[in-house]
Amino acid sequence: MSDTPILLLDVMSTLVYDPIAHEIPAFFDLPLPRLFEVKHPTAWVDFEHGELTEDDFYDIFLPPPYGPVDGERLKAVLHDAYRWLDGIEELLAELREANIAMHTLSNYPVWYEVIESSLTLSRYLPWTFVSCNTGVRKPHPRAYLGAASTLGVDPARCIFVDDRLKNCEAARQVGMRAIVFESADQLRDELITHGVLQR
Numbered sequence: 001m002s003d004t005p006i007l008l009l010d011v012m013s014t015l016v017y018d019p020i021a022h023e024i025p026a027f028f029d030l031p032l033p034r035l036f037e038v039k040h041p042t043a044w045v046d047f048e049h050g051e052l053t054e055d056d057f058y059d060i061f062l063p064p065p066y067g068p069v070d071g072e073r074l075k076a077v078l079h080d081a082y083r084w085l086d087g088i089e090e091l092l093a094e095l096r097e098a099n100i101a102m103h104t105l106s107n108y109p110v111w112y113e114v115i116e117s118s119l120t121l122s123r124y125l126p127w128t129f130v131s132c133n134t135g136v137r138k139p140h141p142r143a144y145l146g147a148a149s150t151l152g153v154d155p156a157r158c159i160f161v162d163d164r165l166k167n168c169e170a171a172r173q174v175g176m177r178a179i180v181f182e183s184a185d186q187l188r189d190e191l192i193t194h195g196v197l198q199r
Contacts, residue, residue, distance in 0.1 A: 003157065005177075005196050007095070008105040008147055009125065010138075010162035014181045015088050016115055019081035027077050028066060038066060047109040050132035054110060075114050082118040087184025092124035094188075100196055103128035105147055105160065107137045138162070139170030148176075159194055161187060 012018040025032045040060050047057045058069040095102060102125035106112065109132045115121060129147045131137045136146060148155040160171035160178045168178035179190045191197045 004101065005159045005194060006151060006153060006157055007100060007102040007125075007196070008129070008144075008158050008160045008171075008176075009102060010160075010164075010167065010181070011104055011106040011108060011112070011115065011121070013085075013163040014161060015085060015092070015121070016119065017081065017083045017085060019078060023077055023081040027074055028062070030066065038062060044109075045137070048107050048131045048137055050109075050135055057109070075111065078111060078114050079118045082115050084119060085184065089124075091184045091188055094197065095191075096124050098197060103147070103151070105129045105138070105143065105162075107131045138164075138167045141170065141174050144171050144174045144176055148174075159191075159196065 009015060021032060025035055028035055030038070039062055043052060043057055043061045046052045047054075052060075054071055058071040058074075059067070061067060061069055092102070104112075104121075104125060104127050106127075106129065108130055112127055112130050112132070116127065121127070129143070129150070131143070134143070134146060136142045138144070144155060144158075144160065148158055151158075155175040156177075158171075158176045160168060160176045161181050162168050162171075162178070163181040165180050168180050171178040177194065179187060179194075181187055188197060192199050
């Protein structure tokens with residue numbers, strides 16, 4: 001049906017566990033506050049925008065004596081750390097079975113390929129909109145309007161799901177419905193309320 005909602009789903013901390021709080025600080029042997037203090041001020045955002053290659057990111061992300069980063073070893077740690085959040089894989093399977101159109105709308109660098117290698121997320125939804133490929137990050141309005149335009153639909157037909165309130169508020173500003181993610185059970189209940197799933 002032409003009015004069937006299309007889901008645009010954030011990935012990190014919405015579908016997939018984000019290793020930023022534990023595994024990444026452990027890898028660098030730096031407490032998270034210290035890591036944020038010494039890291040390059042723009043490298044991560046530039047990496048997510050696709051403006052830095054992996055090698056360039058590894059070279060500049062941390063100053064000596066902390067860097068450069070051993071990228072292959074870091075990606076191995078990430079590969080082992082990524083996992084589905086509780087109940088999410090089952091919910092995605094239910095949505096797929098119900099033929100609900102779903103697409104990623106994620107701020108992430110090329111490491112999304114590591115998530116794919118670890119979890120094969122594409123069994124459930126394609127990696128349609130990832131900032132390193134689109135060149136735009138949430139909450140910029142173009143992140144949402146560009147997705148709707150690429151899909152050839154009005155923003156009002158889209159339901160955006162993200163764990164960050166500011167990203168959801170930005171989606172609402174361009175006319176999308178939005179759900180602030182808390183848990184798989186909460187998301188399923190919200191999708192029922194929006195008429196996407198049946199109780």
